[in-house]
């Protein structure tokens with residue numbers, strides 16, 4: 001099985017979009033559980049990593065390089 005790669009701060013697309021109509025989630029916490037935040041309405045969801053990997057479709061935008069990093073708190 002292919003291992004999906006994603007990283008903190010990435011914007012990812014899931015198999016199902018959020019009820020608000022947006023399908024772009026920002027990964028805001030990595031660990032055994034992944035916390036992601038809907039970029040449309042700001043709702044955040046915590047998912048076990050295995051479930052997150054199943055639901056994730058692809059990385060829309062990798063967190064990187066010259067983007068300013070938000071430190072959450």
Ligand SMILES: [Zn+2]
Nearest residue numbers: 018020038041
């Ligand atoms: Zn939403």
